[in-house]
Amino acid sequence: MARLLLLGCGAFGRVHLAALARLERDALVHEPDAAMRALAPPGTRFVTRLEEGLAASDAVIIATPPATHVALAEAVLRAGRDLFLEKPATETAEQSAALHALAAGRIVQLGLFFRFHPKARALHRLAREGGFGRLHHLSARMSGLKRARGDSGALLNDAVHFADLIPWIAGEAPARVFATLSDPLGRGREDLAVMQLVFPSGATAMIEAGCVLPGEHADAVVPGAETRKLLAVAGSAALAEVDFMAETLRLRRGRHVPGAGGAWMPDFGPTEDLGAGSLDPVGVVAAELEAFLHAMETRIPQGPDLHEGGVLPLRILDAARRSAHEGRVVEID
Secondary structure: OOOEEEEOOOHHHHHHHHHHHHOOOOOEEEOOOHHHHHOOOOOOEEOOOHHHHHHOOOEEEEOOOHHHHHHHHHHHHHOOOEEEEEOOOOOOHHHHHHHHHHOOOOOEEEEOHHHHOHHHHHHHHHHHOOOOOOEEEEEEEEEEEOOOOOOOOHHHHHHHHHHHHHHHHHOOOOOEEEEEEEOOOOOOOOOEEEEEEEOOOOOEEEEEEEOEOOOOEEOOOOOOOEEEEEEEEEEOOEEEEEEOOOOEEEEEEEEEEEOHHHOEEEEEOOOEOOOOOOOOHHHHHHHHHHHHHHHHHHOOOOOOOOHHHHHHHHHHHHHHHHHHHHOOOEEOO
16 A cells, blocks of 8 residues: 655645545655644644655655745655645746656646536536537636735636636637736735636636635635635536535526527526536545545556646646736737
C-alpha cells in the first residue's frame, strides 16, 4: 500500500485528511505552522522536516498556499515521488510548464475539485454525447462574502476552477479573453474578477469570481463564509444549470422555434435531473484521491495532469491579467 505524505493542514489540507480517513487511508503530515497543527484531527502523525517525510513516502499531496507550490513540487518530483497537487498548480502557466517537463515518468494529478463532482461530470458527459447540440454559452459564478486570502486573489483562488471546468465541458480551449479585475478592498490583489471568453467554435463564456459579493449558502469549508457556486450551460438542444451549494441540477431539452410576428418562442420539455448524484466536499476530494491512488497502482493517469490542469487554465488567467492591465481583448495561444 502506497505511503502518503500531506504537505499543509490548513482548511483544505484538513479536508484531505478527512477524505483519506473516509478511504481508510492515513498520511504523514508536514506543517510548519504550529497554529495549523493544533487544528489537525487527534492522532495526526507529523514529521518535522520535509526530507524526513519524503524518505518515508511514495507519493505526496500538496495543499499549501499557491506561492509555495513550485518549490515543493520540484522537491517532490526530484525525489522521484508521485504527486497530487492542489489547485492552482502554480501562479503562472510558464511555471506549470516547467513542472510538467520535470514530471516525466511520474503520476501527477491536479486537485481540480469540480472535475470529480457528479453533477459537473454529468454535464461533461452530456456535452460529449451531443446532448446540448451546438454549445452557445457557458456561465459560472464562484463568488460570495468571504475572507480575502492573504496568499492569492480571486483568479487563483476561485476563477481557476472554472477556467478549467468550462473548457473541459466545452471540449475546446478559448481563443480570446476580455477581463475586468478590481481591487475593492485596496489591498493590492484582485478581489473581484469578471472574464469573458470566446471559443473557436463561436461559443462564449463568462466567469465571475470574488469575495466581496452577496453569498447565498454557508461555505462548507470556510467557517463564516457565504458563497454561490453556479454553472449554466446553454446549447441549441438543451439548457442546464447546476447549483453546487444546493446540490441541484436542472436540465431542459428543447429549442427556440419561429412563431407569429417574427418572434421566436421557447419550446422546451420538462425539467430533468440526469440522475447525477450528490457528494459533500470531503466526498469529492475522496473521489479525487481514490483516482490518484488507482493511477499510482496502474501507472495510468486518471485525472488532469500538469499540462491539462495547470498550463491550460493558467494560460487563461495569464491572459485575463494582461487583458485587464491593457484594457483590451487578448488572444490566447
